[in-house]
Structures are given as C-alpha cells and as structure tokens.
Amino acid sequence: MDAEATRVVMSPAKESPEVILTTPVWVAGVALRAIFLVILMVITMRVASPQVEHLRSLLETPDELIRVALGFAVCVWLFINLFILPRDPGAYRIWLYLGLALVPLSVLCAVVIW
Numbered sequence: 001m002d003a004e005a006t007r008v009v010m011s012p013a014k015e016s017p018e019v020i021l022t023t024p025v026w027v028a029g030v031a032l033r034a035i036f037l038v039i040l041m042v043i044t045m046r047v048a049s050p051q052v053e054h055l056r057s058l059l060e061t062p063d064e065l066i067r068v069a070l071g072f073a074v075c076v077w078l079f080i081n082l083f084i085l086p087r088d089p090g091a092y093r094i095w096l097y098l099g100l101a102l103v104p105l106s107v108l109c110a111v112v113i114w
Contacts, residue, residue, distance in 0.1 A: 021089040021093075025092055026092050028096045028099070029092030029093065029094075029095040030085065030092065030095075032096060032098075032099025032100065033099060034082060035099070036102050037078050037081060037082045038082070039103070039107060039110055040078055041078045042110055043106070043113060044071050044074045044075050044078065045075055046113055046114060047113065048071020048072070048075075049068070049071070050064050051064065052064070
C-alpha cells in the first residue's frame with residue numbers, strides 16, 4: 001500500500017455537516033439544562049451553608065468561611081452559566097439526552113441531601 005493513499009488530510013475550510021435543530025428539541029434542551037443548573041445551585045447552597053445558625057460564626061472558624069466562600073463562588077458561576085446558551089446546535093440535543101438522565105438523579109440527590 002502506498003503511504004500517500006492512506007493519509008487523510010482534513011482541511012480547515014471543510015465544514016461539518018449542518019445540524020437541523022427543531023424547536024421542540026431546542027426548548028427541551030434549554031429547559032432541562034436550566035433545571036439541572038438550578039438544582040445544582042440548590043445543592044451547592046445547601047452543602048456550602050454554615051453549620052451554625054448565625055453568620056457571625058463564619059469568622060470564628062476559617063473552614064466555615066472557606067466553605068461558604070467557595071459555595072458562593074460556585075453558585076455565582078452556575079448562575080452566570082444559566083444565561084449563557086450553547087452556540088453549537090448539537091449541544092441542545094446533547095442537553096436533551098443528558099437532561100433526561102441527570103435531572104431525576106440530581107433531584108434525588110437534592111432530596112437525600114436536604
């Protein structure tokens with residue numbers, strides 16, 4: 001076999017096949033992604049909440065302060081990502097499939113943690 005014949009050259013100008021995205025797939029993908037991110041924010045808020053009732057105790061123990069600060073940062077990051085929609089049309093289909101599996105599991109996890 002000739003080495004020239006087995007080599008595959010991918011040109012950067014070649015575009016991937018266009019993905020046709022229907023409205024129900026887009027709506028379901030966005031909705032399941034949003035539900036999943038909100039549930040993740042709720043779980044993060046619950047886990048990162050201080051062990052003691054009042055917030056003045058955060059300054060007494062540094063581990064509480066670090067946990068609350070990291071939890072707040074993660075919640076802000078998830079909230080920002082809630083409004084940044086994917087640019088790839090195929091990502092909505094992926095979120096549709098992943099959301100159908102991950103949303104019930106995250107709800108179960110939230111119920112167990114609560």
